[in-house]
Amino acid sequence: GAGVSQSPSNKVTEKGKDVELRCDPISGHTALYWYRQSLGQGLEFLIYFQGNSAPDKSGLPSDRFSAERTGGSVSTLTIQRTQQEDSAVYLCASSPYTDSPLHFGNGTRLTVT
Amino acid sequence: AQSVTQPDIHITVSEGASLELRCNYSYGATPYLFWYVQSPGQGLQLLLKYFSGDTLVQGIKGFEAEFKRSQSSFNLRKPSVHWSDAAEYFCAVGPQGQKVTFGTGTKLQVIP
Numbered sequence: 001g002a003g004v005s006q007s008p009s010n011k012v013t014e015k016g017k018d019v020e021l022r023c024d025p026i027s028g029h030t031a032l033y034w035y036r037q038s039l040g041q042g043l044e045f046l047i048y049f050q051g052n053s054a055p056d057k058s059g060l061p062s063d064r065f066s067a068e069r070t071g072g073s074v075s076t077l078t079i080q081r082t083q084q085e086d087s088a089v090y091l092c093a094s095s096p097y098t099d100s101p102l103h104f105g106n107g108t109r110l111t112v113t
Numbered sequence: 114a115q116s117v118t119q120p121d122i123h124i125t126v127s128e129g130a131s132l133e134l135r136c137n138y139s140y141g142a143t144p145y146l147f148w149y150v151q152s153p154g155q156g157l158q159l160l161l162k163y164f165s166g167d168t169l170v171q172g173i174k175g176f177e178a179e180f181k182r183s184q185s186s187f188n189l190r191k192p193s194v195h196w197s198d199a200a201e202y203f204c205a206v207g208p209q210g211q212k213v214t215f216g217t218g219t220k221l222q223v224i225p
Contacts, residue, residue: 033213042119042217043157043203056212091157099145099164099207104157 002026004105006092012111013082021077021108025094033095033102034067034077038088046090049075082112115140115206119216126194127224134189134219136178136204146187147205147213148178157203163187174198199223 005024013019025032034046045059049069060066064082069075079086089109093102116139126132138144148160161172168180178189187204201220207213 035215043205043215045212045214048212059212093157101147101159101162102149102157102213104149106156 004092004094004103006090006105006108008108009106010109010111012113015084015112016081018078018080019082019110021079021090021092021110023075023077023092023094023105025073025075025092026096026103027073029094029096029103030072031095031097031100031102032069032075033093034075035091035093036088037091037107041088043091046077079110082110084112086110087112115144115208115211115214117204117206117214117216119202119204119219121219122217123220123222125222125224128196129193132189132191132194132198132221134202134204134221136187136189136216137185138187138204138206139185140206140208142208143182145207146178146180147207148172148176148187148189149203149205149215150174150200151203151218152200160189160202194221194223196223196225 007022030051032049035043047067048056064080067077089107091107093104095102118137146163149157151157160176161170163170163180171177201218203218204216
């Protein structure tokens with residue numbers, strides 16, 4: 001079946017521009033996560049959506065970062081006024097319910113020049 | 114808040130040798146624990162998980178991990194490493210109903 005889909009797979013943007021990263025989770029999965037993977041930094045938690053509950057935004061590094069999840073399905077991660085330190089691979093994952101293993105997408109590689 | 118420590122950033126083993134990757138977690142109650150693998154150019158794949166019950170869990174690709182509550186550890190082991198095991202390995206903890214937190218990863222290099 002279809003896995004977690006992320007788009008675009010690669011994004012190059014100029015410093016100061018806004019970017020939107022999209023995640024299509026597996027159909028029926030209620031939990032959705034965004035992580036950031038920088039060289040040597042492991043997976044940094046950004047935000048977690050679970051059903052209709054308020055999202056856990058505790059990992060967002062600054063107010064330039066925001067995310068929404070429409071209709072309990074597709075999610076968009078928005079980075080405003082991008083900085084060079086935002087360059088990383090942004091990974092989305094979903095799971096059918098809380099505490100079940102995560103299914104990861106292939107990520108969006110963001111490069112800020 | 115929960116946390117995960119993987120003390121070894123990089124490990125090199127010879128093909129056929131045994132492997133142990135360390136993982137220590139911090140969480141007040143019994144956690145849910147996971148190991149994921151990220152092969153070069155690939156996405157993250159679940160190797161195994163511990164939720165409850167038998168503290169020795171078996172995973173895919175011949176891997177196993179043991180939950181030791183007294184040591185707050187969940188180390189990953191494999192008796193004989195294959196060249197295809199070269200990858201980055203991530204330990205993760207996911208307390209009930211809360212976010213999943215990952216360690217910084219251990220890169221495994223396998224030499225002939």
